[in-house]
Amino acid sequence: MEELILQLKKQIIEVLNLEDVHPEDIDENAPLFGNEGLGLDSIDALELIVLMEKNYGIRLQDPNQGKEIFKSVAVMADYISKNRTK
Amino acid sequence: MVIKLADNIYSPLGATTRANYDAVMEGRTMLRQYSLPDGSLYTASLFPEEERHDGETYTFFEQLCIVSASDAIARADIDPSSDRVRFFLSTTKGNVYLLAEGKEERALLGTSATLICRHFGNPNPPVVISNACISGVSAQIVAMRSIEAGLCDTAVVIGCDVQSEFIISGFQCLHALSPDPCRPFDRDRCGLNLGEAAATIVYSGQWPATNGHPWVVAAGAMCNDANHISGPSRTGEGSYRCLQALDINPSEIAFVSVHGTSTLYNDEMESIALERAGLSDVPLFSLKGIYGHTMGAAGVLETILSMQAVEHGVVFGTRGFEHVGVSGKVTVSADARTTDRHSFVKLMSGFGGCNAAMLFKACPPAEEFVTNAQSPVSSESTQAGSTLTRIRLTPSDGDLADLYRTHVGDYPKFFKMDPLARLGFVASEMLKKLKSENMAQDTSYGVLLFNRSSSLADDKAYQATIADHANFFPSPSLFVYTLPNIVTGEIAIRNHFQTETNFMVLDSLRPRVIAEQAALAAQHSAMITGWVDYMDDSHYQAILLMVPQGTAMETIEEKINQIIQ
Structure with missing residues (x-):
């Protein structure tokens, strides 16, 4: 799980162009969206949906599912480990 | 009429x-x-x-x-x-x-x-x-x-x-x-x-x-x-x-x-x-x-x-x-x-x-109609035009991210922008800093930008995400930038400009056309207007002007010509 969390942090930094952010700067239990934490927005959420499908073969049909899954890096990693197809 | x-x-x-x-x-x-x-x-x-x-x-x-x-x-x-x-x-x-x-x-x-x-x-x-x-x-x-x-x-x-x-x-x-x-x-x-x-x-x-x-x-x-x-x-x-x-x-x-x-x-x-x-x-x-x-x-x-x-x-x-x-x-x-x-x-x-x-x-x-008398834009001339604030950015001025770090630095959203939006954003921020003192201090500036390449650099980046049907992962964050006017939106969001924003594409850099349309679009106290064209990281140019309302078309055209000469 630790490995998946680190990999996920790196992928998030890359696809969301989080300049000057390093994996160790991201608290895996902090909220990804909203004013705290990384402060991501709706387009970032859509990009995370693509990340899940491209890297882990998980296809979310309803973007609203993302609200639960993208709560934090830890929640995301947990969901991926249970649902990944690649 | x-x-x-x-x-x-x-x-x-x-x-x-x-x-x-x-x-x-x-x-x-x-x-x-x-x-x-x-x-x-x-x-x-x-x-x-x-x-x-x-x-x-x-x-x-x-x-x-x-x-x-x-x-x-x-x-x-x-x-x-x-x-x-x-x-x-x-x-x-x-x-x-x-x-x-x-x-x-x-x-x-x-x-x-x-x-x-x-x-x-x-x-x-x-x-x-x-x-x-x-x-x-x-x-x-x-x-x-x-x-x-x-x-x-x-x-x-x-x-x-x-x-x-x-x-x-x-x-x-x-x-x-x-x-x-x-x-x-x-x-x-x-x-x-x-x-x-x-x-x-x-x-x-x-x-x-x-x-x-x-x-x-x-x-x-x-x-x-x-x-x-x-x-x-x-x-x-x-x-x-x-x-x-x-x-x-x-x-x-x-x-x-x-x-x-x-x-x-x-x-x-x-x-x-x-x-x-x-x-x-x-x-x-x-x-x-x-x-x-x-x-x-x-x-x-x-x-x-x-x-x-x-x-x-x-x-x-x-x-x-x-x-x-x-x-x-x-x-x-x-x-x-x-x-x-x-x-x-x-x-x-x-x-x-x-x-x-x-x-x-x-x-x-x-x-029943009385036809309005036509008022050519060129007839009104103001002194304001003679001090038009302007800026030009090309690759020789250094990397855009470096310019951002030097001149702006407080807007991490910059790194999410596509190259065209980065160019327009950095140029507009540097233009604001140069703003001459006799400009109005309120923030209701309109934004009207022009270029030749539209959103070409980002279009190509997005196209690359859909080119291979076996590896088809279209990118939402790239797609939203495949409209050239997004740069005007980025400038409006940054400055809270709830004003007129518009984007026009021309076949080439034409100072006359830019001047005509900028003069006509000046519905606010001033306009941020000019040329923002991005083909690739070694071919781009921004020429931005701060144009007060009432500036004559000729003044704008002359200023652009001075900059590009």
């Missing part, structure tokens, strides 16, 4: 305005279900496959423009080769599908516009208005101002977009498409349908010799939400301000022809703006359930059909609508009804946070 001389709609439903009006009244649509390479379903209104082919000289997109404009020009009985006629092309993506074949030069909007102008023998440089979904209304406002200012006697406004995997996959990855026919303003709406069409309106400053149904453009306004590059304002701020600016008497209005894309957020936003503007009791309809979203054509096509409706004493219904699903109090016209009113409002909004509205009036008899 700007008067409509003639029009045409060329859509999958028919090749004339009349054929399209009849189709709408008969409840016909060409919305059909299709699928993308990844298997996802979408519904769109497309021309039949056998009609969709590029010719040797003109692409399918250009053919549609030429056929539509030819019909309107013939009906208007004007000479399109006159230098007193100007062409304004409204499109978002033109020939973008040619990028898949590596034909970059041919995919440029200025190339298409030049070919179309040359076809009609017109000597003036063509202007492409590429202001996302509001392009068709923006183009009509630009045409209206150009005629009123005496830049031309007649304006041919052509709106057109054709669909391709590029555009469809982009809206799909934004989760904006409905797999089924769309349901504007309905509680069960779940996204939009795309469509393709060409539509043309010919406007004149002269009263026509013969015209059964004259129409007058009473007013037009554009306003940015300054909220988000893809999500509309929750309070409908930009649309509300546009409607306010039109000075509408609700009891005279037959209907509001809304954008009504059938996305959750757009329709909700429009309902709030309309209620705030006191238009709750005026019937509204959306044509998206028949045509889909025809993008660059939409503002023109929907204006023409709305004129037809008034002429026939009809308020259209809204195909797909059953139960109200918006929180603003509005009167949705579910089924066609009659009206005896003679004016209407066209409302649009789009990515980049832009909004636009226009008020049209069917004319009383000609003798």
